[in-house]
Amino acid sequence: MTIPDHDEDQLLRARIMLASEIERASAVLSSRVVEAFLNVPRHPFVPVFYREEGGFHRPCENDAGWLREVYADRVLVTEVDGVHAEDAGPEGVRGAATSSSTLPSLMADMLDALDVRPGVRVLEVGTGTGYNAALLCHLAGAAHVTSVDRTERLVAAARTRLREVGFAPTVVAADGAGGYPGDAPYDRIIATCGVRRLPLTWLDQCAPGGLIVVPLGGAVARLTRLPDGRAVGRFLPRPAAFMPLRDGGTAAPEPAGPTDADGRAGEAGSSALDDPGFAFWAGLHLGPAVARSSPRDFWRTVEAAHRSWLDQHCPRREWFTVEAGPEGQFASYTAPDGTTTRWPL
Ligand SMILES: C[S@@+](CC[C@H](N)C(=O)[O-])C[C@H]1O[C@@H](n2cnc3c(N)ncnc32)[C@H](O)[C@@H]1O
Secondary structure (H helix, E strand, O other): OOOOOOOHHHHHHHHHHHHHHHHHHOOOOOHHHHHHHHHOOOHHHOOOEEEEEOOEEEEEOOOOOHHHHHOOOOOEEEEEOOEEHHHOOOOOEOOOEEEEEOOHHHHHHHHHHHOOOOOOOEEEEOOOOOHHHHHHHHHHOHHHEEEEEOOHHHHHHHHHHHHHOOOOOEEEEOOHHHOOHHHOOEEEEEEOOEEOOOOHHHHHHEEEEEEEEEEEOOEEEEEEEOOOOOEEEEEEEEEOOOOEOOOOOOEOOOOOOOOOOOOOHHHHHHHHHOOHHHHHHHHHHHHHHHHHOOHHHHHHHHHHHHHHHHHOOOOOHHHOEEEEEOOEEEEEEEOOOOOEEEEEO
């Protein structure tokens, strides 16, 4: 595996192009975050990634489109069912993505929400390629950054790439569901994999007043840790689909619901679920029981949720609050008439 050579001008132009794309795609970003994307290169972290062609993920490196794709605002899949793109044969692999470099504009929104300043202690759950960890190092200082991922294969590659660009944060193979007690407490915790409920270990390891940014139930939540041990916050406006935190017991469910076996999907259901605003509301109504419901019950719940969503004038995810603590975890929405609806997560 080789890291392709490109001249400095070409790489600088590519980073400027990516930073402009990120600014176009995001709400107003802090200049610190944009500056981080201008300074930290993405290409060393994704020397090989998968392209999907006809159901196969095929590894691609240093071909004609490689640099353009690396610096485009797009997800780059780097592991499929545990097979890293750097280890795959040219014929490719079939399966589901298990690691990737996240959509840069979504990374930017999450980093902005995390408010990373020099010297804050940061934990990242989901090191993946190491690119986000590098941006965290640029913003906080590498000595303050700890990042964990599931396997030694992933973290060893990320650690090497981070060193190549001049950063030496703590990068550890560990189940992120347990956070990383070794460097706790943290002022900032960011997860780049999705959870249905916030692992309580993250609450314990976050200092009072600290921030937690986490994909929670199909949206990104930004919570502030309170001195009483709970955390409260809101959801970011943009939709976000993340691969789940695996084997942690708190993983987000796979997005697929029951199949359209009884033919009801054509009513309110399937097309409405394409609207990310409604999908978020429907996800709260369906709750964790979705995996056990029959197709008929599933679509009945989706239709009822759709009626209530329209009755409530299509509330946007950023109007919901979220709270998490040892006593329970909830999302809530207060309508203009003062009525509050609360869903357990
Ligand atoms: C979207 S990728 C992370 C992207 C990464 N931040 C980057 O910049 O490349 C999600 C990552 O979460 C990791 N992950 C999933 N379950 C995990 C767990 N239980 N503990 C730690 N990491 C986990 C996956 O292995 C995957 O690398």
